[in-house]
Amino acid sequence: MGDVSWAYSFTTYFPLILIALCLFNMFDIYGKLLTFFGLSRFKFSEDFSDEKIDDGKKILERARLKMQRNKPTSMITNSLYSKIKDGDCLLGNQDAYGTANTGSPD
Numbered sequence: 001m002g003d004v005s006w007a008y009s010f011t012t013y014f015p016l017i018l019i020a021l022c023l024f025n026m027f028d029i030y031g032k033l034l035t036f037f038g039l040s041r042f043k044f045s046e047d048f049s050d051e052k053i054d055d056g057k058k059i060l061e062r063a064r065l066k067m068q069r070n071k072p073t074s075m076i077t078n079s080l081y082s083k084i085k086d087g088d089c090l091l092g093n094q095d096a097y098g099t100a101n102t103g104s105p106d
Contacts, residue, residue, distance in 0.1 A: 031043045
């Protein structure tokens with residue numbers, strides 16, 4: 001069989017790590033650490049306010065507008081790609097593959 005030395009360390013340390021995480025959760029150590037390091041705005045809270053929802057909607061709307069302003073080049077690229085993929089892109093009297101387009105299926 002193979003080397004299973006990792007199994008001993010896993011069965012020893014995984015339950016200890018799991019117990020530590022449970023204790024962190026039980027005694028709200030996450031929140032205390034965030035407050036200690038000055039990151040209390042990232043704490044979970046029971047507060048529900050429509051202000052936060054409205055702020056989130058405004059942020060999403062700004063991001064969508066920014067994406068739409070940057071979109072024309074990608075729309076052109078996607079449009080050309082779909083035409084080439086479907087075989088509809090004509091280059092003069094030639095199709096996308098450079099063969100003459102006579103209009104009749106051969």
